[in-house]
Amino acid sequence: MNAQAQRPTAGSIDALLPQTQCTRCGYEGCLPYAEAIAAGTAPINQCPPGGAATIAALATLLDRAVQPLNPVNGNERAPLVAWIDEARCIGCARCLPPCPVDAIVGAAKFLHTVLADRCTGCELCIAPCPVDCIELRPASADPALKAPLHRQRYVAHKARLASRAAERQRQIDVQKAVVRAGSAPSQ
Numbered sequence: 001m002n003a004q005a006q007r008p009t010a011g012s013i014d015a016l017l018p019q020t021q022c023t024r025c026g027y028e029g030c031l032p033y034a035e036a037i038a039a040g041t042a043p044i045n046q047c048p049p050g051g052a053a054t055i056a057a058l059a060t061l062l063d064r065a066v067q068p069l070n071p072v073n074g075n076e077r078a079p080l081v082a083w084i085d086e087a088r089c090i091g092c093a094r095c096l097p098p099c100p101v102d103a104i105v106g107a108a109k110f111l112h113t114v115l116a117d118r119c120t121g122c123e124l125c126i127a128p129c130p131v132d133c134i135e136l137r138p139a140s141a142d143p144a145l146k147a148p149l150h151r152q153r154y155v156a157h158k159a160r161l162a163s164r165a166a167e168r169q170r171q172i173d174v175q176k177a178v179v180r181a182g183s184a185p186s187q
């Protein structure tokens with residue numbers, strides 16, 4: 001077996017990441033960061049939710065030296081989940097698009113709720129809320145147990161966005177074709 005064949009895959013690297021999908025590493029989620037590490041374009045110390053334990057696991061897998069967490073990416077802290085104060089929620093739905101795992105339920109003009117067992121504590125919903133009614137509370141479950149579910153929901157979320165974008169593009173192409181047909185000189 002040659003050295004290339006033995007290089008850890010993005011999948012095996014992603015398996016060691018916490019699946020918080022918070023983007024603090026500078027990538028769109030855990031899998032894109034794993035892909036960058038696998039490609040040799042990202043260091044292994046950029047994941048604050050994983051912290052020292054994840055860096056140690058990555059160092060072992062990749063046979064690299066352990067490094068301290070890069071403070072530029074944030075600090076390690078106890079796992080959290082989001083909670084919405086429903087009495088203050090105005091139902092604007094701005095918190096829905098940023099959630100990488102679709103953990104918030106609600107519709108425009110209705111109050112919204114976080115499904116705590118789905119929430120990764122990524123904090124991406126906090127800033128878009130115009131009335132600051134989302135807060136972070138300590139997580140009761142071990143995040144490592146929820147990582148496979150978070151991975152699954154992140155992949156499903158991305159697939160749904162890609163499918164919507166493809167459908168939007170298809171509709172634009174149809175409209176363009178109609179306009180082109182309408183402006184073509186008649187024979």
Ligand code: SF4
Binds near residue numbers: 017018024027046050
């Ligand atoms: S948990 Fe956040 S910082 Fe860590 S790899 Fe995933 S997206 Fe990046």
Ligand code: SF4
Binds near residue numbers: 099100103120
């Ligand atoms: S509810 Fe908020 S904190 Fe929880 S996963 Fe979604 S965006 Fe992240």
Ligand code: SF4
Binds near residue numbers: 084090095112131133
């Ligand atoms: S962004 Fe805030 S106010 Fe708007 S729906 Fe979400 S929780 Fe409610």
